[in-house]
Amino acid sequence: MKVLLIAMYHPELVRGGSQLVAYELFHGLREVPGIEPVLLCSADSNSPAMFKNGACITGFDQRENEFLFLSQDYDCVWQKLPLPGHAEAFAEFLRRIDPDVVHFQHFLAYGIDYLTLTRKVLPRARIVFTAHEFLTICAADGHMLRKTDGSLCEQASQVRCHQCLPALSPEMFFLRERWMKAHLGAVDIFTVPSRFMIDVYARWGLAAEKFLHVPNGLNMPPLPARSSGTGRRNRFGFFGQMVDVKGLPVLLEAVNMLRAEGFEDFTVEINGENINFASPERRREIEAFLAEEEARPVAERRVIFNGGYHHGQIGARMARVDWVVVPSTWWEIFCLVISEAWHFGRPVIASNKGGPAERITDGKDGLLFELGDARALAGTMRRAATETKLWDKLADGITPPTPREAMVQGYLAAYEEAAAKQKLAAE
Amino acid sequence: MSDATTGKAKKTPPAPLPEFDEETYLRLNPDVLVAVAEGKFRSAREHYEHYGRAEGRLAVALRDLPRDRVIVTARPGGAAEAPHAPAGAVDTIKLSSAGGLFVAGWINDSLDRLDTVELYVAGWSIAFSASGLARVRRPDAETVVGLHLPCALGFWGFVYAGQRLPAGKCNAVIRLKSGVELITIVNIEFLDDLELRGTVLHHLAAAHYPGPASFNAASSISQTIGTQLVDFSQMLTRKVVSAPYVERFHQDGRAPKASVITCLYGKPDFLTLQQALFAGQAGAEDYEFIYVCNSQNLAEALLKEAAIARLVYGLDITLILLGANAGLAAANNLGAAHARAKRLIFMNPDVFPKDAAFASRHLALSEDLPAAQTDIFGAALYYDDGSLMHAGMYFETETMPGFTLGKKEDACLLCLEHYGKGAPPKDVALLRPRAVPAVSGAFISMNRAWFEELEGFSQDYIFGQYEDADLCLRSLEAGRPAWLLSLPLYHLEGAGSVRHKVHEGAAAVNRWLFTQNWLEPVSAALLGPNPAHPALAEAAP
Numbered sequence: 012m013k014v015l016l017i018a019m020y021h022p023e024l025v026r027g028g029s030q031l032v033a034y035e036l037f038h039g040l041r042e043v044p045g046i047e048p049v050l051l052c053s054a055d056s057n058s059p060a061m062f063k064n065g066a067c068i069t070g071f072d073q074r075e076n077e078f079l080f081l082s083q084d085y086d087c088v089w090q091k092l093p094l095p096g097h098a099e100a101f102a103e104f105l106r107r108i109d110p111d112v113v114h115f116q117h118f119l120a121y122g123i124d125y126l127t128l129t130r131k132v133l134p135r136a137r138i139v140f141t142a143h144e145f146l147t148i149c150a151a152d153g154h155m156l157r158k159t160d161g162s163l164c165e166q167a168s169q170v171r172c173h174q175c176l177p178a179l180s181p182e183m184f185f186l187r188e189r190w191m192k193a194h195l196g197a198v199d200i201f202t203v204p205s206r207f208m209i210d211v212y213a214r215w216g217l218a219a220e221k222f223l224h225v226p227n228g229l230n231m232p233p234l235p236a237r238s239s240g241t242g243r244r245n246r247f248g249f250f251g252q253m254v255d256v257k258g259l260p261v262l263l264e265a266v267n268m269l270r271a272e273g274f275e276d277f278t279v280e281i282n283g284e285n286i287n288f289a290s291p292e293r294r295r296e297i298e299a300f301l302a303e304e305e306a307r308p309v310a311e312r313r314v315i316f317n318g319g320y321h322h323g324q325i326g327a328r329m330a331r332v333d334w335v336v337v338p339s340t341w342w343e344i345f346c347l348v349i350s351e352a353w354h355f356g357r358p359v360i361a362s363n364k365g366g367p368a369e370r371i372t373d374g375k376d377g378l379l380f381e382l383g384d385a386r387a388l389a390g391t392m393r394r395a396a397t398e399t400k401l402w403d404k405l406a407d408g409i410t411p412p413t414p415r416e417a418m419v420q421g422y423l424a425a426y427e428e429a430a431a432k433q434k435l436a437a438e
Numbered sequence: 439m440s441d442a443t444t445g446k447a448k449k450t451p452p453a454p455l456p457e458f459d460e461e462t463y464l465r466l467n468p469d470v471l472v473a474v475a476e477g478k479f480r481s482a483r484e485h486y487e488h489y490g491r492a493e494g495r496l497a498v499a500l501r502d503l504p505r506d507r508v509i510v511t512a513r514p515g516g517a518a519e520a521p522h523a524p525a526g527a528v529d530t531i532k533l534s535s536a537g538g539l540f541v542a543g544w545i546n547d548s549l550d551r552l553d554t555v556e557l558y559v560a561g562w563s564i565a566f567s568a569s570g571l572a573r574v575r576r577p578d579a580e581t582v583v584g585l586h587l588p589c590a591l592g593f594w595g596f597v598y599a600g601q602r603l604p605a606g607k608c609n610a611v612i613r614l615k616s617g618v619e620l621i622t623i624v625n626i627e628f629l630d631d632l633e634l635r636g637t638v639l640h641h642l643a644a645a646h647y648p649g650p651a652s653f654n655a656a657s658s659i660s661q662t663i664g665t666q667l668v669d670f671s672q673m674l675t676r677k678v679v680s681a682p683y684v685e686r687f688h689q690d691g692r693a694p695k696a697s698v699i700t701c702l703y704g705k706p707d708f709l710t711l712q713q714a715l716f717a718g719q720a721g722a723e724d725y726e727f728i729y730v731c732n733s734q735n736l737a738e739a740l741l742k743e744a745a746i747a748r749l750v751y752g753l754d755i756t757l758i759l760l761g762a763n764a765g766l767a768a769a770n771n772l773g774a775a776h777a778r779a780k781r782l783i784f785m786n787p788d789v790f791p792k793d794a795a796f797a798s799r800h801l802a803l804s805e806d807l808p809a810a811q812t813d814i815f816g817a818a819l820y821y822d823d824g825s826l827m828h829a830g831m832y833f834e835t836e837t838m839p840g841f842t843l844g845k846k847e848d849a850c851l852l853c854l855e856h857y858g859k860g861a862p863p864k865d866v867a868l869l870r871p872r873a874v875p876a877v878s879g880a881f882i883s884m885n886r887a888w889f890e891e892l893e894g895f896s897q898d899y900i901f902g903q904y905e906d907a908d909l910c911l912r913s914l915e916a917g918r919p920a921w922l923l924s925l926p927l928y929h930l931e932g933a934g935s936v937r938h939k940v941h942e943g944a945a946a947v948n949r950w951l952f953t954q955n956w957l958e959p960v961s962a963a964l965l966g967p968n969p970a971h972p973a974l975a976e977a978a979p
Contacts, residue, residue: 089707095745102749124714128750169822182788182930185822186711189790193714 013047014040014426015110017125019117021052021071021079024061026285026319027252028347029143032204032227032418033116037077039230039419046423049076049108053120055083067100078104082120088179089190090146091122101125105132112426114139115198123147123194130197137429139422140198141225142208144344147191148215150184151175154256155211156341161383163342163364166214192216199429202422204345205366221432223425227345228418231354232326244402245277247360247392248332250320250348253286255293258338258362263300264385265338265392266314272389275313277396279336282328284319329355333402334395337361340383346370349377350412358405360391376408458483463490463497524550524620525583526591528610531557531626534634537599538670541566542641543612543622544579544591550614552593558609559626566595570662575646588648596638596663598670631674632762638667639900639943653838655946656953657849664950671765671900678764679772682730685741687748687755694726694754695801696781696883699773701766701902702731704936706739708787709755710747715790717751719797725783726754728776730769734761766879766902767895774886774894782889786880788933792820792926803923804883813888814913815921816877818869819929826865827929829858829979830874830922831907832967833960852953852960854907857922857967857979867979873919874977875964879906880929882920892916900944904952911956911964919973 018033030052040048052071054061062081063069071077080101085092092098101121105113113129113136129138146153148167155164158175169184195201195217202225203209213219251257259281266279281301286294304314320328329335335352337343342365349370352359361367363379371377378395380387395401463482464471470485479485486497526545533539545552552568576592583591605626612620629637647654659667698716702709709729716722731740737759744757756776760769770784781804791797804812819828837850856878858868879902892912899905910920963971968978 086707089710091710093739093742093746095742095749098746098749124710124746124750127714127717131750131752180933182822182933185928186790186930186933190711190714193718196718 012045012112012426013049013108013110014112014114015049015051015105015108016040017113017115017117017121018050018052019119020057021054021077023072024052024054024058028227028345029117029141031229031347032141032143035227035229035415036114036116036419036422039228039415040422043419043423047076049078049110051078051080051104053082053117054079055081055085055120067094067097068104080121085120085122088150088183089123089187090118091124092120098125098128102128102132105129105136109133110136112137112139112429114141114422114426116141117143119146123191126194126197135433137200137426137433138198139200139202139425139429140195141202141204142212143204145208145211145342147195148188148211150179150187154341156256161340163382165211188215199432200425202425205369207342207365207369208344223421223428225418225421225425226413227347227350228413228415228421229347229350229354230415231351231412232323234326234355243276243396244333245396246331246333247277247279247336247395248282248328248334248357249279249336249338250282250325250328250351251337252288253281253283253297254288255290256339256341256343257283258340258383259283260293260296260300261338261340261383261385261388262336263297263314265389268386268389269393270313272393274393274396275311277313277392279314280328280332281314281316282318282320325351326355329357332357334392335359336388336392337367338388339365339367341365343367353409353412356406356409358395358402358409360388360395372408374405376405376410378405458486458497463495466496524614524618525579526612526620528555528557528612528622528624531608531610531624532629532634532637533603533605533626534629534631535602536631536670536673537601537603538596538631538634538638539564539599539603540594540596540634540638540641541610542592542594543610544576544593545612545614545620546579546583546585546591547614548589550616550618552612553615554611554613555593555595556611556613558611559604560606561604562599564597566597567662568593571595572642572645572658572663574658575648577646590648592645594641594645596666596670598666598673600669600673631670635667635671635674635900636940639940639947640938641943642946643939643942649838652942652946652949653836653849653851655943656851656949657838659947659950660849660954664947664954667900667947668898668951672897674762675764675768675897678760678762679768681761682772683737683759684776685744685757685759687744687757688726689752689754692723692726692754694779695724696783696804697726697728697774697777697779698783698785699728699730699770699777700785700787701769701773702729702736702740702787702935703733703763704736705787706736706743709740709743712787712790713747713751713753713755716797717753719791719794721798721801722753724801725797726756726778728756728758728773730758730760730773732760732763732765732769734759763901765897765900767897767899767905770905771894771897774889777886780886782884782886784879784882784884786929787935788930789819789880790928790930792928796925796927800883800925803925807923809885810918811871811873811921811923812883813885813918814877814910815883815923816874817881817883817923817925817927819878819880819927820863821860822928822930824863826858826861826863826868827931828856828878828880829861829865829868830872830920830977831856831876831878831910832969832977833875833907833956833964834966835957835961850953850957851949852957853949854904855967865979869924870976870979871921871923872976873974874922875914875919875969875971875974876907876910877920877922878929879909880931881927882906882909888913888918898951899948901941901948903945903948908952908955911959914964914971914973915959917973919971 020030022030022034037050040046071079144153145155149155157164169181172184173181201222204227209222335357345366359377362382364382373379380391460482524546528543530542555566571593573590574592579591605628608624610622610624821827895905896908
């Protein structure tokens with residue numbers, strides 16, 4: 012069986028969760044006998060050196076079955092690429108590869124209409140679509156986070172969407188929903204990494220029975236010692252992107268509150284990057300905090316900024332902390348950081364919504380706090396740092412995260428289910 | 439006051455009154471006081487003897503002056519001041535290559551009414567009569583004059599000469615009824631024809647009016663400007679449609695059963711959106727789509743969108759690109775000329791099917807129902823919010839008392855109303871198939887032969903508006919009223935195009951024109967939601 016994986020970005024060009032998952036799947040499928048995976052990753056102005064004059068699709072770094080789709084002028088309003096040459100090239104690529112399964116791990120930088128194009132070019136191919144967020148539903152980056160008041164959005168509608176993005180009229184959102192659904196109609200099976208997403212998509216009008224839950228799985232580096240700690244469990248770590256929805260300012264505010272209470276027996280290590288993608292306000296807030304921290308005498312510093320990290324460094328970074336804090340202010344679809352923390356035996360303190368709320372059982376394998384509430388986080392951190400045996404209890408409660416092999420098997424099952432759906436539809 | 443230096447009105451003076459008193463005469467005649475002070479007369483008595491007595495001026499102080507009423511101290515007109523030129527100016531004269539001529543200015547003619555505005559240029563001249571000029575407010579002039587109440591001091595006019603005229607300096611004369619002239623020298627600005635049309639329409643829409651703007655804009659051009667603008671615009675339309683760029687994105691061997699003709703303006707995305715939302719319909723391949731673009735700057739984007747649409751959706755598309763805005767009617771007529779099917783659908787770019795069976799249902803209705811119901815029919819249109827926006831159209835009049843513009847006649851304009859605008863979506867009475875006075879041009883399905891017999895849409899209307907009602911009325915006059923059939927569509931009114939001030943100006947012209955063309959027959963039997971016309975007995979919901 013030939014599987015074409017369509018991914019947003021190559022993880023070695025632009026880091027990010029969905030591209031990492033797609034790449035893990037690509038490598039995982041290679042190890043399955045009888046499966047031939049082909050990977051097509053988008054590249055855009057983030058990677059200008061990858062562009063070749065006149066080419067729409069090229070190879071990547073002399074790697075077998077890895078290709079780049081060179082996207083430009085992408086229309087983020089309608090999520091489409093207004094370049095017929097690219098559509099022709101994509102169609103020709105589909106014909107050449109002639110896959111049995113076309114698995115869209117994302118559509119960004121290609122266009123949602125490439126689903127319909129795929130169906131037209133390959134009428135018998137199974138089309139599988141993995142949603143890593145809610146971009147088809149929500150024009151505000153797919154976060155379903157209301158721009159009006161920062162609250163989580165439970166239900167999109169043309170008026171509510173217009174309130175978030177007033178430059179677009181309700182009529183445009185009415186059309187956007189129909190435009191998206193017209194193309195999603197080409198999909199045989201949807202997969203989501205967290206179950207709660209199925210409810211959100213079903214409320215939006217997609218058929219729940221076309222969804223499968225396939226948790227993300229990573230091929231993790233070898234395990235180091237469980238902890239290099241001293242017995243006191245007062246070291247907290249933040250891992251991930253420093254963009255707004257990851258909620259780093261909530262953690263920093265919690266630090267301020269703990270200090271104000273006179274509690275200073277803790278450290279916070281920030282392991283993150285991509286602050287350039289944060290909003291100017293949040294970026295200023297974070298940088299001002301870090302500058303102020305840097306200006307303190309060493310003995311008074313509680314927050315340490317370590318910068319970004321690559322996959323191979325994750326073990327060393329995890330070894331420096333006892334707890335991993337996930338203060339995300341959006342739904343946080345799956346949160347690979349939780350998987351990484353669990354892999355290294357670190358309990359997670361996380362916001363109580365979305366993927367973390369689905370994965371973490373409060374008091375069993377981690378702690379949950381009210382999303383966006385810095386005071387609640389400060390209280391949880393103080394408890395974590397002071398309550399005897401809490402860390403040991405939660406660390407013992409951790410279930411090992413889904414391995415890559417399990418994710419691969421989950422997707423292979425989805426491909427089979429897609430075939431069954433096609434057969435059923437034909438009958 | 440008579441001028442002592444002109445030598446006019448010389449008469450033999452009668453014997454002076456013995457009780458004549460210099461001081462009293464000057465008090466009663468302040469103009470004489472000024473004239474004596476300026477040395478034009480040696481004394482009050484001299485003025486009285488030469489002119490004042492003949493003019494009937496009072497020379498003796500009234501004893502016990504009656505209180506609270508005016509006492510006339512001279513015969514009416516006898517002591518009139520020599521007319522002074524009031525404040526005003528011709529501000530702008532614009533001329534286009536085909537001979538469109540626009541003039542604008544202002545004049546304080548509240549006491550001495552405007553007669554003509556005359557332009558003298560080397561090689562040609564013109565006199566705009568006051569009745570042919572539109573009068574508008576000029577708040578800047580009101581400030582200059584010191585008026586505290588709104589007053590139509592501004593004027594503007596337009597004529598289409600139909601030939602190239604030299605530009606240059608112009609001697610512009612504002613002539614008042616009294617004969618007083620106000621002369622200004624103005625440099626004529628030379629413009630492209632399309633630019634001048636835009637300027638004039640923008641001016642029409644942006645002007646301040648002393649009453650309801652949309653109404654007065656339409657009625658202000660009723661004398662001359664409207665006709666001239668329509669002629670000018672027709673000339674432009676003929677030019678634009680004479681050189682279209684046509685590209686077909688077709689699959690071989692298809693013979694469409696219906697041709698969907700859509701005029702695009704300002705927003706290329708709507709080609710893609712329509713294709714995406716129609717392509718999923720069962721039977722969509724029986725249709726061809728003809729997009730006529732009235733925005734030159736969209737050409738590149740549309741060629742790309744059409745090429746992608748052919749790949750992704752596979753429906754037959756014909757793209758007709760125009761170099762400028764020819765108007766909706768001309769674009770539709772051009773699209774019809776390129777259509778291959780015997781059924782034509784004229785559809786706005788912001789119209790989308792409401793249910794999945796639209797394509798097949800439309801063809802079934804067209805083929806199965808009697809010709810009287812399908813030669814021309816419209817559809818139930820819905821807003822994006824789910825409520826009804828159109829279940830046919832009917833006519834009303836709007837009347838405005840004439841005093842707002844200082845005219846004696848009341849002004850009357852026709853207006854179009856929708857049956858069921860904003861109504862709940864399933865109102866059975868509104869949705870009942872029936873003959874109606876007119877249907878919205880957002881969606882009109884027509885038997886091609888009937889469309890051609892009616893000679894298509896009238897291209898007199900500028901840009902677009904009222905040509906749909908005009909077509910329906912001509913069809914009704916020819917014996918076939920438009921029908922409303924049960925065929926639900928969404929109409930996201932206005933979302934599929936961009937609207938500027940010039941379009942508001944065009945709307946004013948079109949409203950005036952539609953009234954000119956149809957006020958009489960509509961008033962006779964077609965007014966209101968329940969018209970008396972025998973063919974429309976069932977029109978009312």
